[in-house]
Amino acid sequence: MTANDVAIAGVGMHPWGKWGKNFVEYGVVAARAALADAGIPWTDVDLIVGGETVRNGYGGYVAGATFGQALGWNGARVATSYAACATGAQALDTARARILAGLSEVALVVGADTTPKGFLAPNAGERWDDPDWLRFRLLGMTNPAYFALYARRRMDLYGATSEDFAQVKVKNAKHGLSNPNARYRKEVVAEEVLSSAIVADPLHLLDICATSDGAAAVILCSTEYAAKHNLGGGVRIKAISTVTPTFPNTVIDMPLMSTESSAGGVPEFTFKESIAQAAYEEAGISPEDVDVAEVYDLSTALELDWIEDLALCKRGEAEQLLRAGDTTLGGRIPVNPSGGLACFGEAVPAQALAQVCELTWQLRGQAEGRQVEGARIGITANQGLFGHGSSVIVAR
Amino acid sequence: MTATSPAIEGWFTSGDGAGSGPALIGSECTTCSTVFFPRTAGFCRNPACDGDEFADTELSRRGRVWSYTDAQYQPPAPYIPATDPYVPFALAAVELAEGIVVLGQVADGFTVNDFKVGDEMELVVETLYTDDSGDRTIWRWKPVTSPDVELVETPGGAQ
Numbered sequence: 017m018t019a020n021d022v023a024i025a026g027v028g029m030h031p032w033g034k035w036g037k038n039f040v041e042y043g044v045v046a047a048r049a050a051l052a053d054a055g056i057p058w059t060d061v062d063l064i065v066g067g068e069t070v071r072n073g074y075g076g077y078v079a080g081a082t083f084g085q086a087l088g089w090n091g092a093r094v095a096t097s098y099a100a101c102a103t104g105a106q107a108l109d110t111a112r113a114r115i116l117a118g119l120s121e122v123a124l125v126v127g128a129d130t131t132p133k134g135f136l137a138p139n140a141g142e143r144w145d146d147p148d149w150l151r152f153r154l155l156g157m158t159n160p161a162y163f164a165l166y167a168r169r170r171m172d173l174y175g176a177t178s179e180d181f182a183q184v185k186v187k188n189a190k191h192g193l194s195n196p197n198a199r200y201r202k203e204v205v206a207e208e209v210l211s212s213a214i215v216a217d218p219l220h221l222l223d224i225c226a227t228s229d230g231a232a233a234v235i236l237c238s239t240e241y242a243a244k245h246n247l248g249g250g251v252r253i254k255a256i257s258t259v260t261p262t263f264p265n266t267v268i269d270m271p272l273m274s275t276e277s278s279a280g281g282v283p284e285f286t287f288k289e290s291i292a293q294a295a296y297e298e299a300g301i302s303p304e305d306v307d308v309a310e311v312y313d314l315s316t317a318l319e320l321d322w323i324e325d326l327a328l329c330k331r332g333e334a335e336q337l338l339r340a341g342d343t344t345l346g347g348r349i350p351v352n353p354s355g356g357l358a359c360f361g362e363a364v365p366a367q368a369l370a371q372v373c374e375l376t377w378q379l380r381g382q383a384e385g386r387q388v389e390g391a392r393i394g395i396t397a398n399q400g401l402f403g404h405g406s407s408v409i410v411a412r
Numbered sequence: 413m414t415a416t417s418p419a420i421e422g423w424f425t426s427g428d429g430a431g432s433g434p435a436l437i438g439s440e441c442t443t444c445s446t447v448f449f450p451r452t453a454g455f456c457r458n459p460a461c462d463g464d465e466f467a468d469t470e471l472s473r474r475g476r477v478w479s480y481t482d483a484q485y486q487p488p489a490p491y492i493p494a495t496d497p498y499v500p501f502a503l504a505a506v507e508l509a510e511g512i513v514v515l516g517q518v519a520d521g522f523t524v525n526d527f528k529v530g531d532e533m534e535l536v537v538e539t540l541y542t543d544d545s546g547d548r549t550i551w552r553w554k555p556v557t558s559p560d561v562e563l564v565e566t567p568g569g570a571q
Contacts (some may be wrong), residue, residue: 173529
């Protein structure tokens with residue numbers, strides 16, 4: 017244990033799906049589940065951090081105070097985070113900082129969303145200075161089109177095949193079968209993926225994650241508080257990386273239409289690699305120490321990118337891990353035992369917290385039907401719009 | 413009679429009548445020489461530079477494919493489809509000699525089967541959609557059929 021560890025006292029989720037309700041309801045269900053899991057009454061929470069509910073990357077929907085009011089005003093300090101897909105991790109980081117500073121004792125971190133159907137599209141109105149609006153107007157560039165660029169590059173550079181991508185879906189569908197919080201709990205065979213419609217070549221409909229309603233919550237406290245009240249079963253947060261890119265960012269990034277110039281030299285790590293590197297450094301561990309990973313499989317192919325960005329294998333070798341069964345439950349380094357976004361669909365401000373919930377259950381040995389045996393160290397990874405990304409390392 | 417005009421002002425030249433082809437317009441920082449696209453103003457985004465002046469610069473008209481895809485389904489608004497019924501189009505990210513990767517639609521008549529990562533593309537200007545003011549144009553990437561021996565190899569910076 018190090019001085020910068022904080023304890024995860026409790027976790028909880030509202031199941032992912034399409035429930036047709038307000039995001040606040042989901043958040044309250046998740047928050048109450050996490051409080052019950054921790055055995056802490058809401059009135060003992062002295063900090064609430066909410067992940068802003070978002071629409072295709074835009075913040076602006078009140079969150080921290082919204083949940084505070086819905087749970088019943090208890091006088092807690094309040095904060096709200098916006099970091100696109102990394103919102104939940106940034107909210108967690110805010111809570112951790114106040115706890116480590118001794119300014120707060122018990123924090124509730126909660127994210128929830130109700131997501132519209134179909135392609136995520138920008139907010140209404142003409143906005144000629146907004147890259148997220150311009151990419152649709154000038155290029156018709158949807159989110160899956162960005163995922164497809166990365167997928168195609170894997171094929172042309174590393175020999176990945178559509179069959180490989182389909183096998184990621186097959187694996188994750190199997191992992192999520194008995195996860196009570198997953199939206200899709202049905203086995204998928206490769207042929208179903210390959211025969212589903214192509215959305216953005218080379219990605220098929222079943223290669224791309226859906227958008228979902230859902231909520232996740234985490235109760236954080238100091239390790240001293242956890243020890244004193246016997247909370248959390250020894251699961252601790254070792255690192256929360258929310259680094260921004262380093263100039264020049266030379267990998268095309270949603271929602272941009274261009275990269276920065278590599279002419280003056282490039283940083284040692286790409287943005288996504290640097291997210292993981294910062295987490296490993298903060299936790300004082302190496303990729304070889306990791307037992308389980310929850311990564312942001314917005315597409316099947318993107319899971320393979322993340323495995324390499326997390327340095328779980330060398331660049332271009334993720335397909336070999338997949339084909340050898342290394343990333344399947346029971347394999348050397350199981351990836352997305354929860355079923356991942358393939359089984360959940362994306363609920364943006366809740367998703368990074370959902371990853372932490374899953375790792376907490378894995379490390380406690382409570383991931384029924386999807387347990388990574390003996391898992392002691394887990395890592396998450398995700399990336400969102402506008403230079404946001406996160407990696408959280410959890411250990412026991 | 414209606415006029416032809418760019419779908420967005422100041423991002424590219426159409427090359428009409430100037431004797432040279434169309435080109436994307438970038439901004440070169442007068443302090444550190446970093447080139448940006450789209451054009452920028454006010455302050456340099458190189459963290460080691462505090463420059464605040466830029467000169468317009470035309471980017472290389474040719475580059476190599478970084479990756480590519482297509483849009484099999486009609487993108488949502490504010491995309492304006494050029495035809496009804498919708499016709500899918502290809503998209504390419506092309507790395508230029510300036511070390512910048514620029515996304516664009518692929519020229520009419522070409523699909524993802526017509527090129528690979530690393531292939532040469534050149535900039536063309538075509539109609540994106542037509543509205544009350546006439547044809548609105550956009551830059552596009554077109555596979556090169558006659559290789560340009562002068563093409564400078566792009567830096568290997570991008571992953």
